[in-house]
Amino acid sequence: MFFFFVGGVEQQVRQVLKSGAGRCIRCGSRADLGEYEKVLKLFFIAVWKWRGKEPLMRCNNCNLFFPPSFSLPPPTNSSPPRTAVPNVLRCQFYSREVDPYPPQNRIEKLGQRHKTLQKVKSVQNTPL
Structure with a gap:
């Protein structure tokens, strides 16, 4: 006889x-300060x-506690942007600047290939 156990503990506001x-430490969006509770669930039912123990911050975007x-300090309307680099050129996970151009030696290798x-194509297309 097999018994399949599905359950776990999660946090809820x-x-x-x-x-x-404040702001989220993962994605930088707004975060709320709130009391939370831990919930034990068995088969997706709160038991x-x-x-x-103490209040936590919860991100409104990624639900991180x-x-x-x-x-991070809360965003203000008068504060300048974090950096002058647009978000398109910024890593979404580490908020680091991304180099839009590959290193020069990589470009040279691609050109050689x-x-x-x-x-090879010209040799294959020549008649015998």
Whole structure:
């Protein structure tokens, strides 16, 4: 006889204490300060709930829970943008600038491969 057990513990917001109190450490969007509770679920049904020890920040975008001490300062309308680099040229996971051009030696290797392929194609197309 097999018994298949599906369950787990997750965190849920119980009450929002302050909306927009900071920014997320993962994605940089708005985060709310709130009380949370842990929920034990079996077969996707909440079985037991208990309160968290201290308030946490919760990101509105990626639903990450993190301590308020880790939070970035809340966004203000008068503050300048983080950097002059647009978000298109920024890594979404690490917020680092991305070099839009590959290194020079990689370009040279691609050019050599292209020339080699052209030679092979020209040899294949010549009649015997």
